[in-house]
Amino acid sequence: MRRWILASVAVVALAFPTVALAWAQWYSANTYFGAGGFNYSSWQSSLNFNEVQYEPDCNLLRECVRMQLSLCNTSDSCYGYVGASITSGYVQDLRTIAYGKAKCQAHSANWNQTYVYRCRTSNEGA
Amino acid sequence: MISLFVAVGGFGTAFAARYLTDPAGFPAGISALRTLPAVPLPESIPPVAVGAAAAYVGVPIENAETRLRRLRSGSQGDLYAFQAEDASVCLFLARRLGTCLRADHFVRLNVPGVFPAISPGYPDEQPVLVAVVADDVRRAWVVTASDQQAASIRNNAIYATLAGSGSDRIDLEVEYESGKRKLVPVQPGGD
Numbered sequence: 001m002r003r004w005i006l007a008s009v010a011v012v013a014l015a016f017p018t019v020a021l022a023w024a025q026w027y028s029a030n031t032y033f034g035a036g037g038f039n040y041s042s043w044q045s046s047l048n049f050n051e052v053q054y055e056p057d058c059n060l061l062r063e064c065v066r067m068q069l070s071l072c073n074t075s076d077s078c079y080g081y082v083g084a085s086i087t088s089g090y091v092q093d094l095r096t097i098a099y100g101k102a103k104c105q106a107h108s109a110n111w112n113q114t115y116v117y118r119c120r121t122s123n124e125g126a
Numbered sequence: 127m128i129s130l131f132v133a134v135g136g137f138g139t140a141f142a143a144r145y146l147t148d149p150a151g152f153p154a155g156i157s158a159l160r161t162l163p164a165v166p167l168p169e170s171i172p173p174v175a176v177g178a179a180a181a182y183v184g185v186p187i188e189n190a191e192t193r194l195r196r197l198r199s200g201s202q203g204d205l206y207a208f209q210a211e212d213a214s215v216c217l218f219l220a221r222r223l224g225t226c227l228r229a230d231h232f233v234r235l236n237v238p239g240v241f242p243a244i245s246p247g248y249p250d251e252q253p254v255l256v257a258v259v260a261d262d263v264r265r266a267w268v269v270t271a272s273d274q275q276a277a278s279i280r281n282n283a284i285y286a287t288l289a290g291s292g293s294d295r296i297d298l299e300v301e302y303e304s305g306k307r308k309l310v311p312v313q314p315g316g317d
Contacts (some may be wrong), residue, residue, distance in 0.1 A: 082243075125172040
């Protein structure tokens with residue numbers, strides 16, 4: 001009987017090969033980031049998509065707020081920041097890290113707080 | 127004394143005309159995005175990236191995919207972009223970055239017909255500056271604290287390898303068909 005159960009489990013396992021499940025995590029939503037403020041996602045495998053949507057905001061001196069993205073490994077070493085034009089309000093980091101966490105940061109030189117609609121990461125970029 | 131005022135006033139007017147007056151920008155057109163052949167969505171641009179960008183600028187993903195064009199190639203891969211009906215622009219650097227500029231921000235933020243982004247790439251790569259520019263942008267220079275390099279414009283795009291770390295202060299100076307010039311801040315220094 002036990003042998004029969006093991007065989008059945010093996011057959012079922014072979015019939016359904018391992019599939020990497022898609023996941024996504026919003027790690028900031030509808031909040032303000034002060035200059036230099038940041039947030040991390042939780043630790044994840046196969047991060048390959050990271051995005052931030054924020055409200056672009058420039059003053060009369062044409063200084064604009066800027067958000068930037070990175071991926072960090074377990075040694076807390078992060079890739080260089082991806083940041084778009086200072087007048088953009090949407091940036092994606094399409095790089096990959098096998099295991100790590102996503103980072104979403106307001107530039108330290110921002111003249112004002114930045115309203116962030118979302119910082120979101122996933123493994124949907126494969 | 128009067129001649130001094132006249133001289134200063136004249137210089138001020140010339141300076142304002144050269145650097146402060148705003149040219150037509152993206153609503154004037156990005157002709158490469160109409161004239162270059164359509165490309166199938168490349169493997170290096172994940173569908174989620176185009177889908178999320180399309181949602182941000184408010185167009186269906188199918189619309190964004192059919193409007194996608196390959197503008198240039200460089201050390202970090204190919205540069206693609208699409209422009210929506212309302213002139214919003216999204217650009218993608220293969221497996222590196224994506225970003226969008228929405229048309230409703232053009233006026234409020236005084237967008238100068240130049241849409242740049244810095245890609246630091248992976249740690250073993252040289253950072254690059256990529257940009258989509260409007261038809262009326264004739265010449266461009268990448269300006270850093272220590273250097274000013276001419277950047278070629280092809281297919282309404284700039285793709286320049288940067289010498290520094292990628293986190294230095296970087297500006298783009300552009301010259302329009304009218305001869306006016308503008309300094310476009312790309313990124314402040316530091317993180």
